[in-house]
Amino acid sequence: xxxxxxxxxxxxxxxxxxxLQAIDDLGLLMxxxxxxxxxxxxxxxxxxxxxxxxxxxxxxxxxxxACNTPVKDGMKINTANERVAKARRGVMELLLINHPLDCPIxxxxxxxxxQDYAFDYGVAGARTNEPRRPxxxxxDLGPTIVFDQERCILCRRCVRFxxxxxKTGELGVFNRGDExxxxxxxxxxxxxxxxxxxxxxxxxxxxxxxxFRFKIRVWFTDDVDxxxxxxxxxxxxxxxxxxxxxxxxxxxxxxxVNDTWMCDHGxxxxxxxxxxxxxxxxxxxxxxxxxAATRRAGELARQARAAGGRIVGVAxxxxxxxxxxxxxxxxxxxxxxxxxxxxxxGEGDDILIEAEKAPNAAGCRALGMSETADSLGHADLxxxxxxxxxxxxxxxxxxxxxxxxxxxxxxxRADVVIPARTFLEKSGHFTNADGIVQRFNAVVEPAFEAxxxxxxxxxxxxxxx
Amino acid sequence: xxKEPYVKNYLSEHYGSDSYRTxxxxxxxxxxxxxxxxxxxxxxxxxxxxxxxxxxxxGGAGFATGLKWSFMPKTSDRxxxxxxxxxxxxxxxFKDRMIMERGPFQILExxxxxxxxxxxxxxxxxxxxxxxxxxxxxxxxxxxMGAKKYLGKACFGKKGFEHDIVIHSGAGAYICxxxxxxxxxxxxxxxxxxxxxxxxxxxxxxxxxxxxxxxETFAHVPFILEKGVEWFxxxxxxxxxxxxxxxxxxxxxxxxxxELPLGTxxxxxxxxxxxxxxxxxxxxxxxxxxxxxxxxxxxxxxxMAEELLAPKGSHLGTGGVMVMxxxxxxxxxxCVTSYFFRDESCGQCTQCREGxxxxxxxxxxxxxxxGTAADLALLDDIPSLMEGQTICAFADAAAWxxxxxxxxxxxxxxxxxxxxxxxxSESFEL
Numbered sequence: 023x024x025x026x027x028x029x030x031x032x033x034x035x036x037x038x039x040x041x042l043q044a045i046d047d048l049g050l051l052m053x054x055x056x057x058x059x060x061x062x063x064x065x066x067x068x069x070x071x072x073x074x075x076x077x078x079x080x081x082x083x084x085x086x087x088a089c090n091t092p093v094k095d096g097m098k099i100n101t102a103n104e105r106v107a108k109a110r111r112g113v114m115e116l117l118l119i120n121h122p123l124d125c126p127i128x129x130x131x132x133x134x135x136x137q138d139y140a141f142d143y144g145v146a147g148a149r150t151n152e153p154r155r156p157x158x159x160x161x162d163l164g165p166t167i168v169f170d171q172e173r174c175i176l177c178r179r180c181v182r183f184x185x186x187x188x189k190t191g192e193l194g195v196f197n198r199g200d201e202x203x204x205x206x207x208x209x210x211x212x213x214x215x216x217x218x219x220x221x222x223x224x225x226x227x228x229x230x231x232x233x234f235r236f237k238i239r240v241w242f243t244d245d246v247d248x249x250x251x252x253x254x255x256x257x258x259x260x261x262x263x264x265x266x267x268x269x270x271x272x273x274x275x276x277x278x279v280n281d282t283w284m285c286d287h288g289x290x291x292x293x294x295x296x297x298x299x300x301x302x303x304x305x306x307x308x309x310x311x312x313x314a315a316t317r318r319a320g321e322l323a324r325q326a327r328a329a330g331g332r333i334v335g336v337a338x339x340x341x342x343x344x345x346x347x348x349x350x351x352x353x354x355x356x357x358x359x360x361x362x363x364x365x366x367x368g369e370g371d372d373i374l375i376e377a378e379k380a381p382n383a384a385g386c387r388a389l390g391m392s393e394t395a396d397s398l399g400h401a402d403l404x405x406x407x408x409x410x411x412x413x414x415x416x417x418x419x420x421x422x423x424x425x426x427x428x429x430x431x432x433x434x435r436a437d438v439v440i441p442a443r444t445f446l447e448k449s450g451h452f453t454n455a456d457g458i459v460q461r462f463n464a465v466v467e468p469a470f471e472a473x474x475x476x477x478x479x480x481x482x483x484x485x486x487x
Numbered sequence: 488x489x490k491e492p493y494v495k496n497y498l499s500e501h502y503g504s505d506s507y508r509t510x511x512x513x514x515x516x517x518x519x520x521x522x523x524x525x526x527x528x529x530x531x532x533x534x535x536x537x538x539x540x541x542x543x544x545x546g547g548a549g550f551a552t553g554l555k556w557s558f559m560p561k562t563s564d565r566x567x568x569x570x571x572x573x574x575x576x577x578x579x580x581f582k583d584r585m586i587m588e589r590g591p592f593q594i595l596e597x598x599x600x601x602x603x604x605x606x607x608x609x610x611x612x613x614x615x616x617x618x619x620x621x622x623x624x625x626x627x628x629x630x631x632m633g634a635k636k637y638l639g640k641a642c643f644g645k646k647g648f649e650h651d652i653v654i655h656s657g658a659g660a661y662i663c664x665x666x667x668x669x670x671x672x673x674x675x676x677x678x679x680x681x682x683x684x685x686x687x688x689x690x691x692x693x694x695x696x697x698x699x700x701x702x703e704t705f706a707h708v709p710f711i712l713e714k715g716v717e718w719f720x721x722x723x724x725x726x727x728x729x730x731x732x733x734x735x736x737x738x739x740x741x742x743x744x745x746e747l748p749l750g751t752x753x754x755x756x757x758x759x760x761x762x763x764x765x766x767x768x769x770x771x772x773x774x775x776x777x778x779x780x781x782x783x784x785x786x787x788x789x790x791m792a793e794e795l796l797a798p799k800g801s802h803l804g805t806g807g808v809m810v811m812x813x814x815x816x817x818x819x820x821x822c823v824t825s826y827f828f829r830d831e832s833c834g835q836c837t838q839c840r841e842g843x844x845x846x847x848x849x850x851x852x853x854x855x856x857x858g859t860a861a862d863l864a865l866l867d868d869i870p871s872l873m874e875g876q877t878i879c880a881f882a883d884a885a886a887w888x889x890x891x892x893x894x895x896x897x898x899x900x901x902x903x904x905x906x907x908x909x910x911x912s913e914s915f916e917l
Binding site: 068069070071072073074076084085087090092109112113115116117119120149150152155175176195197198199200201202 | 660662682683684829830831832833834835836837838839840841842843844845848861865872875876877878
């Protein structure tokens with residue numbers, strides 16, 4: 023460990039770290055210790071080119087960049103004196119002479135580091151009226167990202183991201199000096215499974231996602247912490263909402279789970295919340311009130327139990343730990359034994375994407391539920407909690423009670439359908455592939471009457487009794 | 488191109504002889520005495536001798552060569568590498584070209600001495616792409632030495648002393664003459680200097696421990712080994728021993744190379760170059776290549792060594808002396824200089840990328856008679872935003888000459904602004 027002093031406060035940091043890393047390790051970067059930076063990113067290699075993070079280190083004649091200066095025991099660092107401020111003002115002024123300053127029509131406004139730091143270190147007026155570097159507007163970089171070349175400050179975070187994380191390397195900086203321009207390599211569009219992360223790490227409005235741009239001003243949204251439910255990784259996300267509508271997911275940093283990234287598929291899955299929803303209860307294919315549906319479900323359970331028939335519980339790896347526990351207890355009350363579950367599977371990679379395409383299979387397993395992808399066998403009644411994609415398994419099941427949020431092959435044949443909330447409409451916990459239990463929070467209210475699964479189960483149980 | 492400098496000393500003594508470019512001729516002239524001496528010493532003793540000689544790098548920064556060698560890890564399971572900087576991209580500098588063309592074996596011998604001292608297994612000589620003849624000369628010399636088993640498995644018959652030399656042609660960019668920009672270029676990447684740390688001795692060419700020295704630096708090394716530290720230190724100044732090849736260009740009667748001891752007064756060098764062309768009056772001298780601040784005629788008695796030039800506000804750089812007479816428009820000089828640095832900036836660091844462009848635009852405005860007092864004030868300020876704040880010294884190199892021109896020739900700038908045109912006869916546009 024090394025003891026360093028920053029602006030008079032002492033910190034104990036790990037040896038061998040760069041100043042910026044060491045402060046980030048303590049969770050204090052821009053959160054108590056403010057060292058502005060553009061090119062540095064905690065999950066990418068050090069570039070050292072934006073020069074904004076210069077600090078004064080006692081005993082060193084020149085200012086040093088905090089991102090590439092290793093800490094030393096006894097190091098005294100000044101981040102806030104006039105000399106440092108002057109250097110930052112200089113960097114900001116130089117960055118802005120070729121920047122279009124089109125904030126009023128820029129989608130990054132409100133979450134733009136250039137705006138933020140210009141506010142802190144910029145000057146109100148420009149000292150030059152020279153024409154700016156000619157560059158292109160609205161460049162099509164690929165299927166997900168639109169590029170505004172004028173706004174780019176050449177921090178090259180996106181270049182390093184493509185080389186280091188998906189390892190596809192589509193981006194590069196071409197030409198030299200003040201004619202440097204970010205571009206894709208000829209004939210190679212920016213198209214990889216993680217491409218939209220470049221919009222998150224772009225400190226300015228140069229890279230924006232085709233999906234989110236111009237949808238809403240960010241200051242009209244607020245963010246709720248959640249967890250992506252598209253695979254067993256459980257990438258931490260912030261969900262941007264406004265007026266009970268979801269606008270986007272952005273990855274939220276969690277070094278144990280997803281660093282600062284998420285895949286494009288997961289990011290675009292916010293749209294699923296509004297698509298193909300089960301919006302009303304059904305009994306025998308006909309619309310019914312929620313009360314009638316739970317009553318009918320209770321009746322079916324009572325009848326099956328009275329006839330000594332087999333009742334099978336089917337849980338979903340999309341359900342929360344709380345729901346799975348409630349379902350286990352519910353099945354116990356019915357004497358139906360342990361629930362089964364099935365996990366949809368697909369391609370995984372060695373970055374984030376897991377082959378299990380559901381967020382909580384680990385939660386099912388932790389409760390001792392057994393995985394059955396093929397037939398459930400003969401049964402008089404199946405009670406299904408949450409989304410399941412394996413309708414064929416129900417071939418020999420006489421009656422089906424389904425509590426689910428989305429239409430599916432199974433909802434088309436279920437005898438009782440009770441609409442439920444999605445994970446964005448309730449709170450709970452998922453257990454990810456590595457056994458990490460993560461909380462998700464309710465972001466929006468459903469547009470129609472939808473019970474939480476636990477409420478539905480309680481209602482059914484009442485009807486059974 | 489001259490065959491030999493107008494004034495010769497130990498380094499260029501035989502440059503006039505074509506046979507000196509052949510292995511036989513080089514040996515006849517006493518060549519390879521230095522490496523033979525070195526191989527009779529322990530590697531550390533060789534480094535110590537170079538340290539004691541006070542030899543300073545001849546590439547522009549003037550760093551102590553022996554000290555640099557001692558930065559190489561003593562033990563390493565990775566191959567150690569020497570990289571020789573023959574990019575010679577500094578405008579006004581043309582000495583390395585002659586050394587490579589006329590004395591290629593001096594360089595190769597110096598390399599082998601360095602390889603023995605540092606335990607290096609391979610050398611890459613990075614030569615400026617336009618330098619076709621130097622590349623041919625070096626390649627021929629390497630081939631001759633290889634055939635004679637002076638290179639390869641057991642150089643000069645010394646068991647366990649393995650060394651190969653690769654001649655590599657650059658592709659033409661000023662910044663590839665910067666130590667780590669050169670390494671990137673050598674690796675086949677875009678020539679952009681690397682952030683430090685890590686330093687080349689730890690992570691250099693292809694990630695291997697590397698020492699980068701200038702061509703001329705290596706050419707001096709055999710003489711130090713052969714003739715001894717005392718002999719070497721008897722030339723030049725106490726802090727800058729030895730000679731160098733001063734390249735004089737511009738408005739003199741006899742531009743060319745002159746091998747003289749470091750510390751030789753600038754006035755003497757100009758005299759040897761035949762004085763001012765056409766009897767005109769001197770206006771200013773850039774003493775060390777384009778990136779070093781200009782000196783006014785009042786400083787002509789300064790000795791040409793770093794420690795003597797620094798107090799005068801300039802630097803020795805590469806010893807490329809550029810002479811300008813009274814007909815020279817210093818705003819035009821600023822314009823050409825700033826255009827060069829704008830064009831050659833690699834574009835990584837904010838201050839350099841944006842600052843070089845801005846400075847050039849300001850110089851151009853003033854030169855074309857569009858400048859105002861506010862532009863001049865900006866020109867005073869912008870270089871100070873660039874200086875000392877970037878990955879490499881390029882931004883300094885771009886800022887210093889402008890600062891120098893403003894310091895000594897402010898009247899030229901003011902005249903342009905006042906008269907709203909260039910007061911010098913030739914109109915100028917880039």
